[in-house]
Amino acid sequence: MAVSFDDIGYEDFRRMATDESLSPHEKIGFPDEYRDIHETAIFADIASKLTNLLRPSQTVLDIGPGCAGLPRRMIDLCQEREHELVLVDSSEMLSHLPDVSGVIKLPGFYPDCGDGLQPWLGRFDAILCYSVFHYIFVEANFWKFLDLSIQLLAPGGQMLIGDIPNVSKRKRFFASEAGVRFHQNFMQTTEVPHVDFRAVETNKVDDAVIVGVIMRARAEGCDAYWLPQGSALPMANRREDILIIKP
Structure with a gap:
């Protein structure tokens, strides 16, 4: 079953998460062929930019992980490296992911669930927001999204806003x-x-939006970079990443 990329949002994803006729990739808005054989390359591209993931004993936040293969790879990596991992998504999405030690599930729509993240202010060594920013851009105050994320970063922390349709x-x-x-x-x-x-x-992200995010992050004292995706990724010809680092 094909799933449209357009005109869907948080409540649609909550509903899709409970639709048993959809595959895990379709529940998060992707046809299977866009993700099935590409997840290894996608996760390698993420780890090559969010390098704190490869250190031991980090504190990690995954914003809108969904329920397909990428969050499972993140969970496995965090278990292996003895990270603390916080997953923020709807309870319907989170219910599909395993309950394991060191993984905290926080139901809610980011950034409006910020109160639940207060204990982690200034503590996250790595934050990932992958294939999600364009929905936040339409449905939420994306300055609030960015400001909260920067507040959550620890000194030396990294945030990857990845797979942005530009x-x-x-x-x-x-x-x-x-x-x-x-x-x-x-x-x-x-x-x-x-x-x-x-x-x-x-309601589409363009160059002006990406430049605005980078300049806002820099104005808040962070380094911020506009990065290409690896050529092996399925939509590298029309999607890009932003990497933010708190000195």
């Missing part, structure tokens, strides 16, 4: 020869994709 990057790609070939092969058509660089797309 409509500006997507337009650049589909205006290129490689993008035209990709579109024609994927859609089995000879048509050239329409690209309008002047059109503002409502």
Whole structure:
């Protein structure tokens, strides 16, 4: 069953989490073919940027982990490295993940569940928000999201806002020869994709949003970087990452 990427939000994901007709990937809004064979490469790309994950005895936050393979890999890594891991998502999503020592499940919609995270202010060595920011951008105050996340970081802490669909990057790609070939092969058509660089797309993350997040993080005393995804990732041609580091 195909699941649309558009016009879904937190309450939709809560409902999808309980829909037994959906696969774990579909419950989080992805067709199986976008994640099934790619999770090893995706998690390796995450760990190559969120390098504190590879240290021992870290405190880790995963925002909106969902219920498919990536949070299970995160749980396994945290168990192996003796990390404390906090998972924030709906209770419906979290119920699909194993209950193991060192893993704390905090039900709620981030950042509106910030009160429950007060004990961890200034304590997280690594924060991951993967394939989630574009939903927070539409449904929440994304400055509140960023400000709370920075407050939660420990000195030397890292935050990866990963797998961000950037409509500006997507337009650049589909205006290129490689993008035209990709579109024609994927859609089995000879048509050239329409690209309008002047059109503002409502509720979509673009270059301006990413620059704004980076500049806000830097204004709050952090280093922040705009990073490409590894070429082996399934949507690297139209998605990007932001890495924030608190000195």
